[in-house]
Amino acid sequence: MKTVQVNIVTPDGPVYEADVEMVSVRAESGELGILAGHVPMVAPLKIGAVRLKHSGSTELVAVSGGFVEVRPEKVTILAQAAETSAKVDVDRAKSAKQRAEEHLNHPNESDVRRAELALKRALNRLNVAGK
Template sequence: MKTIKVHVVTPDGPVHDSDVETVIAKAESGELGIMAGHVPMVAPLKIGVIHLKNGKTSEYLAVNGGILEVRPDKVTVLAQSAETAEHIDYDRALRAKERAEQRLHTQSNEHVDFKRAELALKRAMNRISIVEKRY
């Protein structure tokens, strides 16, 4: 099967660079499946997983928003942050999830920014899901 070059870059530098058969990403408009020869496009990404498939092997990246650019021979992801399972601190992600849930359940507190707490919860759950898929 043909492969497509994938580059994932954050403000801190490159996170991933390889050739894969399929890229699956969660865009604002829905889930995208990309293979070599895909039509050129640009799509904003949601907080979610980028699934990179090569034969029977899979790699998962936790991405916290960004832009996906597709060309027939190359996919570039410019993400606000992106992490592989090896770089995620699972215990820290669990604590972040608990903190965000507590903030969301504290409705009486006027100083809680619910949108910010909701995004923190989504990021934490995304990181947790990446680590759990690895095992």
């Protein structure tokens, strides 16, 4: 099967670089599956897991929004934050989840949206880490 080069980059630097058979992302417009030769496009991403399939296995990378740029032979994901499943600090993610839930249980109008986003990011990281 043909492969496509994938680069996931954050402001802190590269997080993932490899050739994969398929990339799946959660774009604002819905789920996208990308194979080699895909039509060029750019799309904003939701908080979610990027699924990277190669050699019969799937790797997960948690991303906190950003953009995906697709070219026929290359996919670049520019994310505000990204972590591979092996790099997720589970204790830190659980603490962030707990803080966000506390903010949502005792809402202050200005904090509700921030707490919702923090909760989504924490849950995404825990899902990617398999916890």
